[in-house]
Amino acid sequence: MVTDLGGFVASTFKRGLQFINIPTSLLAMVDASVGGKNGIDLGHIKNQIGVINLPEMVLIDTDFLNTLPAEQIASGLAEMLKHGIIHSNNYWERVKNIAVSNKNEFETLIWDSIEIKKEIVAKDPLEKNLRKTLNYGHTLGHAIESYFLKSPDKKNLLHGEAVAAGMVLATFISMETYGFPKETLFDISKTIFKYFPKQSFDKKDIEAIINLLVFDKKNRNGQVLFVLMKDIGNYKIDCVVSNNLIYNAFDYYKNF
Ligand SMILES: NC(=O)c1ccc[n+]([C@@H]2O[C@H](COP(=O)([O-])OP(=O)(O)OC[C@H]3O[C@@H](n4cnc5c(N)ncnc54)[C@H](O)[C@@H]3O)[C@@H](O)[C@H]2O)c1
Ligand SMILES: [Zn+2]
Numbered sequence: 153m154v155t156d157l158g159g160f161v162a163s164t165f166k167r168g169l170q171f172i173n174i175p176t177s178l179l180a181m182v183d184a185s186v187g188g189k190n191g192i193d194l195g196h197i198k199n200q201i202g203v204i205n206l207p208e209m210v211l212i213d214t215d216f217l218n219t220l221p222a223e224q225i226a227s228g229l230a231e232m233l234k235h236g237i238i239h240s241n242n243y244w245e246r247v248k249n250i251a252v253s254n255k256n257e258f259e260t261l262i263w264d265s266i267e268i269k270k271e272i273v274a275k276d277p278l279e280k281n282l283r284k285t286l287n288y289g290h291t292l293g294h295a296i297e298s299y300f301l302k303s304p305d306k307k308n309l310l311h312g313e314a315v316a317a318g319m320v321l322a323t324f325i326s327m328e329t330y331g332f333p334k335e336t337l338f339d340i341s342k343t344i345f346k347y348f349p350k351q352s353f354d355k356k357d358i359e360a361i362i363n364l365l366v367f368d369k370k371n372r373n374g375q376v377l378f379v380l381m382k383d384i385g386n387y388k389i390d391c392v393v394s395n396n397l398i399y400n401a402f403d404y405y406k407n408f
Contacts, residue, residue, distance in 0.1 A: 153184075154176075154180070155173045155175055155180050155184050155185040155190075155207075156184060156189070156190050156191055156192060156199075156202070157190075157192055158171060158173070158190075159171060159173065159188075159190030159203075159205060159207065160190040160191065160192055160201075160202055160203060162205075163190055163203045163205040164203065168205070170208045171207050171208065172207055172208050172209045172210070172211060173185035173186075173207040173209070173210045173211070174210075174211045174212075174213075175210065175212060175216075176216040176220070177216075177220055177224055177227075177228060178217060178220060178224065178225050178227070178228025178229065178232075178262070179224070179227050179228035179230075179231060179311060179312055180228075181212050181214070181217075181228065181262055181266070182228055182231050182232050182235070182262055182265040182266060182269070183228070183231040183265075183269060185207070185210045185212075186210055186266055186269050186270060186273070187206075187269055187270075187273040187286075188204050188205050188206035188207070188273070188277075189202065189204055190202050190203050190204070190205060196298050196301045196302040197298055197364075197367045198294045198297060198298055198367075199294075200367075204277075212262075212266075214255070214258070214259050214262060223310060223313075224310065225252060226310075226312060226313070226347045226348060227310040227311055227312030227313060228312060229247075229250065229312065229347055230289075230311075230312030230313070230315045230316040230319070230344075230347075230348070231265070231312060231315065232247050232250070232261060232262075232265045233247055233248065233316070233319070233340075233343065233344065233347075234286070234288050234289060234315065234319060235247070235264075235265045235268045235269065236248065236384070237288060237319065237323070237340065237381060237384055237385075238268075238272075238285040238286070238288050238381070238385065238387060239268045239385055240384065240385045241384050241385065243264060243268065244384050246261065246264075247261055247265070248339070248343045269286065272285065272286060273286075281389055282387075284370065284379050284387075284389045284390075285379055285387045285389070287370060287379050288319065288322060288379050288381070288387075289315045289316070289318035289319030289320075289321070289322045290315055290318060291318065291322070291365065291368050291370065291376065291377075291378050291379070292317070292318040292321045292322065292361065292365070292398070292401075293311075293314045293315035293316075293317065293318025293319070294314070294318075294364075294368065295361045295362075295364040295365050295367075295368070296309065296314045296317055296318060296351075296361055297309055297311060297314035297315075298364050298367070299357065299360055299361050299364055300314070300351075303357075303360075309351070312348075313348055313349075313351075316344045316347070316348040317344075317348070317351055317405065319340065319344060320340065320341050320344055320345075320401075320404075320405050320408070321398070321401040321402065321404075321405055322378065322379070322380060322381075322401075323336075323337050323340050323341070323381065324337060324400070324401040324404040324405070325378065325380060325393055325397055325398070325401050326380040326381045326382070328397055328400070328401075329380055329391065329393070329397070330380055330381070330382040330388055330391075331382065332380075332381050332382060332383060333383060336383070336384060341408050345408065350405075350406075350408075352406075353402055353405075353406070358398070358399060358402050362395055362398055370390075372390070375392055376392070376393065377389075377390045377391065377392065378391045378392075378393050379391070380393075
């Protein structure tokens, strides 16, 4: 949150100052501090105002993670799992069995996650195609995050917790739409439920979440567009998904 807000303020104060990011949460290390997106929420809609502007430098010291609460570590892990799904089987296999207590291994995976994000951003800085894959699980994830934020009877979710649910849903939709392998969908679901508690969604929740999809920045001409996967590392952007399929995905999530 601090690198988004700090980057936004620095980029707009007196028409812009240079800034350096020093992330202290896992999520900020592997994702938010890299790539130059600086957005803030408006009301309860995610990232409605912002700029794309790269920091001069990102300075990471993993010792900060020694004091980070476990659920915050898991929240960052969601983005690392996402890097696995969008990038390669090799990284997915390594990251799904991550041992946070093994400092060397953990640091190597953090480094590799940053490399994956950096490589994607460098190839497609303006998010015309490849960079959209970094939004995997985020279309429904952001809507879930916003919905929980504005619902008094729901506990606020951490960004990674919402994205984790969004990735299970997107992977089910990927299987139904592009034949994403069923056994890999199970593997992803199993991995995500190992790190993240299952959230409950009733019919009214799902309806409200679907209504929030209209605020997604990736939409075009009033159509909600998803990033889906044909397989690990093999993506398809700008996919139109029916509401019916979204309901089926929530059924899959509930019954897994
Ligand atoms: N700009 C991007 O590209 C991008 C990418 C991914 C996520 N995000 C955004 O990032 C935000 C979430 O970021 P976050 O997970 O860092 O949340 P956060 O900044 O709210 O930090 C999480 C919590 O951890 C605490 N904390 C941070 N470092 C700590 C440390 N070393 N020890 C103990 N406590 C510590 C914070 O005080 C806070 O309570 C979301 O709003 C999401 O939209 C942005
Ligand atoms: Zn994210």
